[in-house]
Amino acid sequence: MARIGVVSISDGRDHVHARNAGFIQSKQDALVRSLVAAGHDVVPGPDLVSSNVLATSVAREVAAADVDVTVFYYAVWSFPHFTMLAADATRSPLVLVASTDPTEPGLVGMLAAGGALDQIGRTHTRLWGAPDEAELVEKIGAQARAAGAVASLRGSTFGRFGGRPMGMNTAVANTDQWMRQFGVDVEEIDQYELVRRAELADAGEAAKAREWIEAHAAGVHYDGKKLTPELLERQIRSYLAIRDIIAERGLDFSGIKGQPELTEHFATMDVTEAFLNDPYDWNGPKDVHVTATEADMDGALTMQLFHRISGTPVLFADVRHYHADRDIWDLCNSGQHATWFAARSDDPAENLAKVHFYPEVFFFPAGGASVQHIAAPGQMTLGRLTRESGEYRLQLMLGEFESYDDATNTELVNQSTPEWPHAFARLDVPGETFLSKFGANHIHAVPGDVRAELRAAAALLGVRLDEWTRG
Known part of the structure; x- marks a missing residue:
């Protein structure tokens, strides 16, 4: 739900x-009814704007309601300087x-x-249409959801646990640029704090959680x-431990380096990251805390933007393999796919019934469980914020997650790493274009088509849009 202000601009001649x-x-009442019916919180102006004084006072009153976006509505010829004054307010x-x-x-x-x-x-x-036109209402909603998501980034804090992982330049961003362009601060936290806190964490709670996972x-393949x-x-x-640190330091989203220190000497963060990104744990429903594996800063920023727009968990994955014979991509990563993606159900039991916890593979001597499943099928929006010559761009595309019969799924996962989670994706972009142009090894996804919101968000953030289709 977005908060939308509506200000109607009129003619400045009293008799008109x-x-x-x-x-x-x-007309304004009809538009407000349509927006409310679509689930939005609407703040209409207290008066129609028919003078310079009202242009300023009405716009200020609507702005004071902390709206995500302001609609200036034109049902008639309207004096343009009223819009200028209202915009300034x-x-x-x-x-x-x-x-x-x-x-x-x-x-006009x-x-x-x-x-x-x-x-x-x-x-x-600029938009136009009848006030009860569904397409118009949806377009206004997309703008408002994008504006709300972008506004939510400003003043937020990213918790960065550890530094650059394994020399991965695309996982590290300029903190000055983040503050200037997105309004996001970065709190640097050593991974030792995570290890120290984990050793002090409630053993009874950990045992309860383990039994819930086993059930x-x-x-759980010990x-x-x-x-x-x-x-x-x-x-x-x-x-x-990280839940405690998030609460104490007021972190809005996070990233955990993991490799190689934790994965070789403590444990992998797969379980930790999966449940941070899930909308539940063994104690019931909870807020998603977007967390990127390998402390991927631009990945986490992408995920936070996607989450604020969609309201769902966000996939994090490597672009592991392109099955050219099938024209599908295997999106697979040793870190997290939130367990929610296994069935995309509000019921954790339904999701976990499709999730296996396997012993970690040879890459990670410290061991622990990898969280394995095949992502449920359905339409997805995929993309990532990447940088070219220091400038951000949003690389965006639509796709479809697919799942097959057991034999085919097994054949496909066995061609890479069967112990890790997989999403088989058919992308609306030629393979050659994607591999030639995509600016990172990590990609992110949410269900449905939210490209309209992301286009609007890119414009609001001053980010170049690189949108790919097969057309």
Whole structure:
């Protein structure tokens, strides 16, 4: 749900406004009803703007309600300088919406106002349609959701546990640039703090969690070496430790380096990261805390933006392999796919029934459980914030997760690392284009088509959009 302000702009001539006021109000009321029916919190202006004084006072009152986006609504010809004054009185993103009722020149009013805003460099979006038109309502909602997501980044804090992993330049970003462009601060936390806190974590809570996993998972495959009840509880205590650190330091999203120190001498963070990204744990529903493996800063930033737009967990994966014969990608990573992706159910038991906890592979001598499943099928939006010559770009595409019969799934996972989680993705981009242009080894995804919101978010963030399709 987004909070949307609505300010209707009128004609400044008293006799014209008196004639038009009822018409404008009826159109505004219809638009407000449509937005509320779509689930938005709407803040209509207390008056129609028919003077310079009202332009400022109405816009300020709506802005004081902390709206995500402000709609300037044009049902009739409207004096453009009212828009200029109202725009100056609010800092939120602006959406100019024109009624297309041909009995009044709403389009003329919007174009005159939009041109005036162009002249002073005030960015805005222009939309038009009947106030009860579903497509218009959805477009306004997309703008508002994007604006809310972008606004939520400002003033937030990213917890970076450890430094650059294994020389991975794409996992490290400039903290000054993050603050300047996104309003995000970075709190540096040594991985030793995680280890220290894990050793002090509640052993009873860890045992309770282990038993819950054993009771609900498709399998916990202890081997007495790389995966034991003690190692699984160490991973759970790491989750408890980082939860405490998140609360104490006010972290909004995080990343854990893991490799090579923790993975060789303590335990992998797979279980920790999976449940941080899940909307539940053994104690019931909880908020998703976006956490990127390998302390991938741009990955975490992408995930936080995707999460704020979609409201769901966000996939984190390596682009592991391209099956050219099938035109599908194996998105697979030893870190986390949140267990939610196994079935995308609100019921954790339904998801965990498809999740196996396997002993870690040879890469990770410290051992622990890898969290293995095949992501449930369905339409997905995929992408990532990457950098070219120091400038951010959002690389964006639509795709489809697929799953097959057991024999085919087994054949495919066995071609890479069967103990790790997999998402088989058919992307709306040619393989050659993707491999030639994609700017990282990690990719991220959320269910459904949220490209409209992400296009709007990229514009609000001043980020170049690289959107790929097969067309």
